[in-house]
Amino acid sequence: MSEQKEQPDLTRRDFIRSGVRGALLAGVGAATGGLLARSRSGDTVWQIDPEKCIACGNCATYCVLKPSAVKCVHAFGLCEYCEKCFGYFDLDAPDVETGAENQLCPTGAIKRRLVREPQYEYKIDEQLCIGCGKCVAGCGQFGMGALFLQVRHDLCINCNECAIAAACPADAFRRVPADKPYLLKKKQ
Amino acid sequence: MNASGTDIRYRASVACAVVAGAFCVIVCAGLIQNYFHSDVSDPLDSEQFVALKAKLQAYPDDEQLKSEVRRMDLELRREYFRSQAFGVRGGWLLLGGIVVLLVSVGAAVGCRKTISAPAPAGDQELAEVRAGTFARWSVAAMGLVILGGATALTFITPTEGFPTAIKHVEKPPSLVVHFPSDEEIGRNWPRFRGPGGLGISAYTNVPANWNGKTGEGILWKTPVPLPGKNSPVVWGNRIFLTGATKDKRQVYCFDADSGELLWQRDVTNVPGSVAKPPVVMEDTGYAAPTVVADGQRAYAIFANGDLICFDFAGERLWAMNLGLPVNMYGHSTSLAMWRNLLLVKFDQGGEGEGKSEIIALDGLTGREVWSKPRPVPESWSSPIVINAGGRAQIITCGNPWVISYNPADGAELWRAKCLDGDVAPCPIFAGGMVFAVNTVAVLAAIKPDGVGDVTKTHIAWTAIDGLPDICSPVSDGKLLWLMETYGTLTCYDAQTGKTVWEKDLDMEFNASPVLVGEQIYLTGIDGVTIIIEAAREYKEIARTDLGEKVYATPAFMDGRIYIRSEKNLFCISDAKR
Amino acid sequence: MRRLIQFLIVLTVSASVAFAAAKLPTWYNLPETTTPAPQSDIFEYIDVAVLAAAMALAAYLALKRRSRRGLLALTIFSLLYFGFWRGGCVCPVGSIQNVTLGLFDSGYVVPATVIAFFALPLLFTLFFGRVFCAAVCPLGAIQDVVLVKPLKVPTWLAHALGLGPYVYLGLAVLMAATGSAFIICRLDPFVGFFRLVPLGKWGQAIIQDGSWPGWDLGGRFNLLALGACVLLVSAFIGRVYCRFVCPYGALLRIMSRFSRWRVSITPDECIQCRLCEDACPFGAINKPTRRKNVSRSEGKGRLAALILLLPVMVAVGGWLGGRVSPALSGRNPTIRLAQRIRDEDAGKVKGTTDAAEVFRESRRPVVELYEEASGIRREFLLGGRLLGAFIALVVMLKMIRFSIRRRRDDYEADRADCLACGRCFAHCPREQARLKRIREGK
């Protein structure tokens, strides 16, 4: 076990090591280089396609945040300001007034305001909305579909894979460019 | 070393940690209790509240019930927000507690941290060997655990596949307006009398000798199911014909190489198609008009006004009925095309009845693009589309007008009054001149660059010798030939209108003559084809017999002639089978 | 099926028809739908810069400066920045999946920042050892700060559990490559905590409009519960996630094995004082070997047997992986939908699911779905075989490694296992001497 014997052994090992290191470096470089060549720097964020959404309620509970980053939004341009709003009133509401017994939203997040008889404005109080989509279902089934769910980007932390997207039965989540982060329903 | 100082710090840290830990446990318990108490996020899921609402359904006008619901709603929400606020406050307290706990525990551990003296080394070598063995065995055991887990997984999950079936591919509709180029048209025989309807073959390598009885020179022969006087139309390797009887109409597509009937389609289910059969003469039949093809689709019209379009695969694209033509021989004007427009000359009724018109339809959809009424009574002559005077023109013959239209919008370009009677021969265009002819009228040479009524200004010459009543003229630009039904062939000088020669062939003709290079093919009703020189003197080159009656003008393609006899479709070719 | 679909819009009337909305009074201003913008992507580039700088600093602190205190400070900074500010996303651990999907699906574009997050720690490790783990990774950091009383995990158990990262990595790559799921993200134990204190949300609100969004806490109960459990364990078993779970750690181990420079316990030479023997809470210190009278022939025979067994086991693993692939493919949404539709059609299951109902409403031909599913199954078959072979290979290589006796003269940090945390420095008397020299030198 002399010094002379040790020396070549170590250098051989070092040689192999640096060889492998070079190979690994080349591998990582090739993979990332190839991907970089394809990557466009444009950032993307998660969003719900309202045309696909079925208002199943998963958005309210599958988000990694609580309350969910998904909220109901209202496309006022689509809204008909109905007196009997099916997103506001329970289907079997006894009356068409703002009493709690008539309201559809379980968290009372929709506010009603008279514009001009018989037109009423309905606004979402986002502090209260939990994104359950109940009003979305009502408005979609009987109304204009002016209420729909969207990921609010002041809340969303843009997970690598959105937990709601993984649980969405309608495949309604997709990544959209960050400079156009909303898929709002518009007048067709 | 300051032992006592460390000790005090240690004890303080431990005490702090214990307090923080207890605090954390209490807060945590409170939070968990709160979490399960408020249950998910549903303030209204209280049974009492639901029952109250259900009751309200039964008594919708009970004001007291209503106020009860509202009160309870308010209460539940207040409770919900209180619980939420509790949760948030508790969360912060817990976080603070954990931080204090961590810091104090860290401090306590830090105080007690001493670099411990190593334990006495036992039999290091043995320990090392044993460690290696242990490691090996534990890794092997873990590998086995994975193996076992995977095996178990294969047993508990079904591996059933998915049913498969043949995928149905729906071809996308082509929306691009496509029409064949002049060059493509020139290579085919897309309409009555070939490219441009001029009766001129683009190929000169066609056979000159055949015999229908012995089969000599006949590449194939295929029976045509229903009778018809229309001529074969050839595009690529497809030949189109129609056939009809009083109450049945069909369109056929044959393979040009084998003669196989690729498809045959009944023309039924046409909106407004009249059940009553039209009046026709036996000379004309129910399927006199010739098909037109544009490389993608074939169009056919029948004596009862049914107009139909198929693609080359035999898929019906559209159909319509133009109304039962009022026409004493039966409708027999063939179709024409310009670019994507299908041109239907639909002359009917008596003089001054105003029933005649010319219609242009979009070939793909059958949608009408334009239509123009025509100031003529019924006629049989087919239109041609020419390029003359720097513009595209549709040339039509009627009694008494020869009218030229702009094919793009149907605007009338010029008209000349020179015909009379039941006009059947088609106009031709040769040597810069339009020639229109009918028996009992004249042969007129008209310069096609006029505007408005050009009767007085643009008719170069007229002549009256040997005027035909069925067969259309043919011209190479220098000479022009007229074939009269009873066999009188007249040759004119196309420039001057002087008769050059006249020859009585002593045969009956319905098919129009076709110019093939320097020769003219004349096919008589009895099936005999006479081939003469297209020259200033009459000279017969050959005479050959098909042995079956022929009413339709043959189609000439590369090395082949297609002749429709009364019952069959023949392909004549020098190339032996 | 507790909850059927209530709601499906069949666009028959409204399609391609323009329609005027309500005629409202002129004084009424139509409210705009508020659309808060997402965080600017400038932040992501800043993140990349911070990552690179933090790793450079960690390398300096661990290798050159040999400062445990500095590393601890950096650890806390990383925890705050990458963890609580950024919400733990995108982290290099999760980026494995993006990169995999990017390599397998040409339609998927991996953002440049994610590629940087994937590659930078690998490259740093190749040169400086696992300095990323030491003080930059927020997942490691949160475990590190709660490590109160490290217990020694028996080496044999540590080696057995050390298979975990490879299995996890293989599974994650398979799931990502087939476009099925990002399981690393789904099972990330710490996101709940990172999102509990929404530093990023506060910062964003303040930067963007100067508002204060309130003291609300975020985070899901189940995620928090998982995180709490892992943290509780890691208070006693140092970095339990990093050592026995983290798939990125598996990659870093490979890189670290061949690193150019690395942490050494002693600043100069080992005097074999054995004081550092128990210094490492992660069991990453190797003792010197002593071979004197162990018969080598026995070891050689075993080694030969294992090497011969290697291809056999790899083949067995591959075969078994193929057998397991249908079970694994159940995680793919398309496969799941196809199975559901098939079972519903065959009457095997009662009722329907939202997904199945949406599919039926879409009127897409079932055969098409089945074909797509069969295609994915084939991918899974291949992937499963490779995964099985990979796991078998790892097991066999580990066993072979334990059969080779390496010669080691000094106490050394294990090339692969060492997290470069710097805890052992203080245990070395040579280090103490060095520090003293520095102090006195000043």
Add this chain to the structure above:
Amino acid sequence: MKKRRGISTTGVIIAVVITVATAAAVVVILRFDPTGKGGSGLGEQFVYDSEQYRKTDPNLIHYKELKPIETGLKVARGIAVGPDDAVYVAGDRKIVAFDRDGKSIAEIALGDPPQCLAVEADGTIYTGMIDHVEVYSKGGRRIAKWPSVGDDAIITSIALSDSDVFVADSGNSVVLHYDKAGRLVNRIGQVDKERGIPGLLVRKPCIDVAVENGKVLWVTNPGRWRVESYSFDGAPKRHWGRQSQEIEGFCGCCNPTCIAVLPRLRQAQSSHGWLITGEKGLPRVKICDETGCLRSVVAGPEAFAKGTVGLDLTVDSRGRVLVLDPVAKAVRVFVKKDD
């Protein structure tokens, strides 16, 4: 090292903690439902439930369904009955016709996608495109193309009398009265306080018109959940209808979407002024008498796919109710049970 021999309390506590935590972690992971299989987990209060209105009292249904006629269309828009009870359906870019037994008899290619159609007794077809009307002969040739009604126009229905053509323009909430040559005669249904016309209110393009006995024009006013009748000079005559999810009313925010006049069938039965109405939201077809009182349900919501929008209906001379189902892309045929 000494501790190895005896077992310290701290060691036990730590071991217990580790075991419990590990077990809890495993349980939590197993309880994870990343694929959403378990549903949202929200309470009943968060579920929108309209199922109770999707069932009809079978005693109210006096009609039974025969074999439907498959139209073969991709988009089915409008239905009308022509001479000899031939059924005409407009959709895609064509009109298809079937004889009274459901056999295909004709197909007419159109240039634009049709929205609706009406067929005269002689077989002339009036078809409404988005903004204009085209007239086709019985043979399928286009006879006339009327000028565009305007950019905002959405033509949703056409009705004919002997000399008039009524065109419902949902885009402008008005019924346009033309003569047969395409000259605009009058605009019916615009807000007119003096005559007591509240105006047509629509939220989705779905105004339908029908002519009763060649004298009375019936128009749907979906935003007000009612039907209105007018004389041909535009004077309002009668109206009935109210909002309700119950079968007696018109559901949703905008209904009925289509109407047809029930022909007087038998001497005994006075069905004068009876209408057949079709709704969306809760897709249902029912018959109401001249006062708006429900007389019969032809088909309840259970007969149609959920979310069916854009029904059109007509009645033939035998009293068969023909409903164009845009989801099934078929003509659903309903006859009275006792027939």
